[in-house]
Amino acid sequence: MKKLGTLLMASIMLALGACKDSGSNERFLPPSTGGINSLMVVMDTELWRGPVGEKIRDEFAAQIVGLPQIEPKFTLTQVPPKVFKGTTTHSRSILYVEKDSASLAHIRDDAYSKPQKVAVVTGPTDEVMIKNLDSLANRAIKEFKANEIAEAQKRFERSLSKDKALEEEFGIHLNVPSLYKVGRREDKFVWMDIQIPKGTMNIIAYEMPWDYFSNDSTFVQDIVRMRDSIGQKYIPGPYENTYMITEKAFAPYVFPAEIGGKKAAEVKGVWEIHGYPMAGPFLTYIINDKENNRKMIVEGFTFAPSEAKRDYMFELEAILKTIDFSATSNVSD
Incomplete structure (x- = not known):
């Protein structure tokens, strides 16, 4: 048989x-x-x-x-x-x-x-x-x-945000669900987030000089230095002098990637708040945008204490992977 x-x-x-x-x-x-x-x-x-x-x-x-x-x-x-x-x-x-x-x-x-x-x-x-x-x-x-x-x-994709912050600041587009809202926008920095039952899901975008990562031997340390400086400047914790940093106990994982048709580094790890017991996972893409002489950085991170975070981070990854560098010509008003 x-x-x-x-x-x-x-x-x-x-x-x-x-x-x-x-x-x-x-x-x-x-x-x-x-x-x-x-x-x-x-x-x-x-x-x-x-x-x-x-x-x-x-x-x-x-x-x-x-x-x-x-x-x-x-x-x-x-x-x-x-x-x-x-x-x-x-x-x-x-x-x-x-x-x-x-x-x-x-x-x-x-x-x-x-x-x-x-x-x-x-x-x-x-x-x-x-x-x-x-x-x-x-x-x-x-x-x-x-x-x-x-x-x-x-x-x-059934209901996407119409906010133009990413287009106006960086000339990029992400397919972001409409429930995400821009909570902070400054020159060359955008932070969007959404409330979830026990916390938040977040997307941030910023850029670094093309030659910021000049030495392969210090690449991971430079990533941590970059994230920590951005966290201190833009992502405060719940109290004065508290802010987001990369977890000190473990170095983040780094993988080669391609996103938006460009070579990139995919970085996975855990963030924490300097001076306060808060933490969660992050996913960062460092994208080689040679045409604009920059490293374009897009990141998703989640705060959901005592909750499973796999599917939250998966949604953020799916959003980040929609990045389009021809946004100014492709996005309709």
Whole structure:
């Protein structure tokens, strides 16, 4: 009897073939569903409880760097293959794992709904499945996350802020939800925020000279120095002589990135208030805007004591990644 994994791939290939044969007629696909950063894992419950399931949890529910508490990359929901039918197949992100004589490790787009990513891993033994998971995990996580970013952006694009502070100060545009309001604006500095149940989510933007980061060996220290100086100047704490700084105990994480079509550095870490017990996560993009002879800085940070912060920071990341440097010609009044 054919395994369900083989049937799954056969059905996907058949659907793709039917779509191709029909010429310009597109196959109807229902809209995908699911919470942001949720991943449906379709696999036998015994496999889920064993080393294959442990490998999945290690990879797809690994701790996110830069958060003050342990939170997973994805919220995993495991279902057995026999219930993977109907609306269950419409989940936006799916990882399908099954023991099968064929060894597979690949990703399909829009198999049952749209937009959708389905990662399929099969193998004849636990060892082969774990090897296939290991080979596919990084790419699958990257594609799942990109799909989630696009979904988050689609959701908040329904109602966007019309404030022109970013355009007028920097000539950039961000797709910022309308609930965010400009709370502080000075020459070459903009701060927007939104109230959340137990705190705030914040976006700031400023610029630095093109040659501010002149030495690779001191790059991280220079980032901390930059953030601390901006915090002292613009982001006060609750009392006099208190202000935002980068957490002293741990250096921030720095990764290469591309944003707005430009090379950048992505910085993740924890902020704290100098002289007062407040802290939270931040995400900073330092963007090489050579055309304007500057480093353009956009940052999101959250204050939400005793609350999970993954999804708050994910929304801020989705907003920051909409940056457009041709805003003055593309944004309508």
